[in-house]
Amino acid sequence: MLTKSKLLLLDSDERAFLLVGAYIGHFALLEMGINNAIKTVLNLNTAASLIVTRNMTFDEKIKNLRALVQFFIYDKEKAKKFDKLAKEARNISELRNIIAHTPFYGSQTTDGVRFFVTKASSSLEIENLDWSIDEFIERIDHVRQTDNGLREIEKSMSLQRIAEALSERDIPPFGGLLALGATMLADQAESLLDPPLTLSKEDEE
Template sequence: MSTQQKGYSAVGEFIFFFAGMESELDRLLRSLLNLRLLEGSIITSNIDISTKVYIVRSAVSMIPMNDKETLQSARNDSISVGKVAEKRNILAHNGFSPTEDGVEFFYFKAKGKVSLPEEKWTYDDFDQHIAEMIRLSRALSELNKSLPDHPAKKLAGNLMDIINHSDPGLRPGLAQLIALGTQNSINDGGSQ
């Protein structure tokens, strides 16, 4: 394989695994917010990955879990997804040139000041990034599987029912909605 083919292949493989990871993030977001596939797909296709990460982090923070380790792991993994997305932005939005030992990116940064940081990924760097995306895809999938009947889903449904069926002038504040939704989830047999 030529140097160019190897570099292009590495970039393509990164994008492939990134798309898989983002797909798992989308599935988790739909699940946490109790959205059907069509509605959830319309929403997730219209928001950037940073916003998806914030929504997932916010929704996960509302889940009353006894397992603090799982909750912390979910938070950490969603933060890691955001960091991988920063790497993807470098790869997707800048020119690059394959080299013998990796790919050099022509990265221009202009956020408050202008800089041209050197950004070169070795093929080992690509392998590490891809391994991290595979790990995150699995972690997001496992978190999603662990929440099939979680009270947070009932909470989301209860909140939407209240919002959709109440007189706009009489709608309770967010704190009251959350309290009511949580109470309804517990009364409906949701476990914590």
């Protein structure tokens, strides 16, 4: 685990490489979690999951995951939560691309990393991007929290499939308390299943 006290013991350039590597490494775990979420929602085996996700860009994975969550997660509140997390993962990926493709060195201003960010659309722009140790740790923790939130999809889908299986079971051909119990189980299962969430145009942005 990254701690500020240990990082401050390092040379500034060594510290810069460690911080950048940690950020990119946690992003890789986030992407793996998104792959697993797609696998879980589609109920794929490992081989099929690797084939499906291997040639997708990260943005394509996010778009597909949002569509799958909309269609397959019937609990509206959970679907909204997962959709929000997926959009946040997309925002993280944009920042990760800057970090991964930008020259950097140990900052002389803070105790962290200075990135030499350039933009050249209609004119050349140089952006000052300087992250302290505290900011790096905070951003890495944000990546981790987003990853953990998306991994809850697996639990939600498992419970949903159990509920679906119970609701589809035939009521036993006998009366009394046993039949009543089976009916109650089916009713409880159906209460867990709401109609699919429909994204508004605002959510699709």
